[in-house]
Amino acid sequence: MRIGELSRRTGVPARLLRYYEEQDLLHPERAANGYRTYDESAVRDVQQIRGLLDSGLTTEMIRALLPYLGGADAIHPEPECVSAETAALLRAHIDRIQARIDCLARNRDRLSAYLAAVRPRTDATAGR
Incomplete structure (x- = not known):
């Protein structure tokens, strides 16, 4: 999906989605024409990022934490991961x-x- 559809599906403005990419929170593919393309999991990822931001975490903290999150409600439990x-x-x-x-x-x-x-x-x- 392209950025406009991701924006519509998550309620997050495209400008913020580009910012999340700049902050290394989202990692879209690039089509031959340079357009960003997102797979279905990006909807969940954006919702998770929004939830973490709403809880008061900074983008720096989210960037450090995202590799340990396995999904919307799952966290890798291995202590050595953190x-x-x-x-x-x-x-x-x-x-x-x-x-x-x-x-x-x-x-x-x-x-x-x-x-x-x-x-x-x-x-x-x-x-x-």
Whole structure:
């Protein structure tokens, strides 16, 4: 399939698909006329890349991780497959996610406490 069809099937603009190629995340074949051609697995690959980007991974991290992913939900389990550098990138990302979770939990707790403190006054004055 050509880039336009891949774009339609994944909902990812062609410009981004070319960017993923520049970042060494996608590897299309080139037809004699220079057009990019993708096989059916490219749909799954783009969906996987989008999912990883949406989870906050950088293209650098995805490039390091992609060789270890076997499909949309499969990861090669062999520990020797993951280099120390890749493991460190993932650990740092996990730490950043956890810091965001902790911050969100603190904010949720503060907002809940505030709402509990003001709600009796809000309920009492709502009938006026």
